[in-house]
Amino acid sequence: MKKLLAITLAAACGSAAAQTPAVNRMPDGSRDLYVGLGAVSAPRYDGARERRVSALPVLQLELSNGIFISGMSAGMHLSSAPSVEYGPLLALQLRRSASGSASGIGGVDSASFPGIVAQPPMVYRNAPPRQLEGIDPIGARLQAGAFFNLYLSPRLRLTNNVLVGSGNDKKGATWSVAVQRIAAEPALHHAVSISAGLTVANRAHNDAFFGVAPAEAQRSGYAVYQAAGGIKDVHVGARWNWAMSPSWIVTSGLQASRLVGGAKDSPLLQRPANVTVSTALAFRF
Template sequence: MLKYSVLLLAGLSGAAAAQTPTINPMPDGSRDMYVGLGAVSAPRWDGASERKTSVLPVVQFEFSNGIFLSGMTAGWHLSDGPVAEYGPLLSLYPGRTQSGRDAGVGHVTTAGSSGLIPGTVPVGVPLGASRLYGMHDIDRRVEAGGFFNYYLAPQVRLANTVLVGSGRDRNGLRYTLDLQRVATDAAEHHRIAAAVGFTLVNRQYNTTYFGVTAEESRNSLNAEWHPGGGLRDVHASVRWNWMFTPSWMLTSQVQVARLQGDAKRSPLVERPANVSVSTALAYRF
């Protein structure tokens, strides 16, 4: 029986954004494709107390030659053994504006508030402005790297991902290690997957997404901040897939990530614990 791979919501950022599907053994020349529509509720930016709900497309393509597209990540399984999976990756890392992360296909937002009272807002900063007011926009970036997954048991693997190319100068680096329980049968037509892990980043990454320059400090609510690299977050997730027909699947996920180190101490961070919830309806063809 073919393995049901992980579906990712396109545009969803965070710790598990570069998660790779398991090898899906298929006859030569065949393919396995899902498309659909979903919604994700997540903090407006990493560390924000305010949330945003976005409606986003879902996409996952897998081919018998090992090439796959999963959400905003593309890769190539070069291995064919039962113990190790490895190959190159390309990923599109979302940008950030003063309103938060890039929106997907349509979005629903709630009104923002900095929580500041009159008299505490710096001159030139509007009352009710968010922590991102006065911060420079960050463009989307294409990251390149690779993955190496090692199976400790048939349904348990250590997943390693390295990606470089994020940040203003395209030199931000992320390394993610996850212990994953790949999708297993919980009941007829229902499959559960879970993961726990951490993310390490370099100084250039943290400087872009959690740092505050002198110019930004003068124009915003934030004190100047020059972070170093290190542990960015620890995270855990649970995913539920419901195959209610051979062609239709409902996939839902809850992910919790807690910022650490210099990222957690950034003045941009209002709440170090970030919870993201997503659900999507996908059609397999």
């Protein structure tokens, strides 16, 4: 159970990074598989005021050759050094329509968890808030990139991943970096993890998700806006895992992010700080 550190919510929260589970040293030909189901409460889209509760399927598969599937991402560990993890990474960008972002799949791993921040007063650039009516949908896209993780100590990990291909024109790119304090054990069968980090996005990514084109402005009534690149959000978080048995685990967590820079100045923004809460039950095969 030492590798079972968290069920993450990258697919449920736009600020979270694609997931790269810690390398699991296994005998040749073996595999580790987790399947489960939970619930997640999250904003309808990044920067939205309204929330929704939805089911959260859980899936993680790790093979002895380094290949892994974790939620909505997949990749391969290439490093044999115990203090370094790196390799290629694929992640699915979910569709965003006028009703919000699509629901996704969680994974079981040691990825970053955005955490708790005080909720500021709601900020409306347009009143009343109309969400994304008149804004072009953003289709689902497969993004490609790489990850690089460095262990600063046995329980402190610096994670990095870069993904390209977001947005309808597939020109968006993001870099996510975080520091993780991995799984302290305050009591028998219980583990707590914390993390803090930020996401940097290029102009194409920010403009796809936070910009308003002239045609969209005519349909929606929002002002025309081009979102600049730079730091998109900062995030912190915590995760609590309860290992009920060698095969069953209950995991609960809270993650939060705050939009900054070009994303925060968007007319689409209703609330700069978003919080996602989840709980799930997973079984290890």
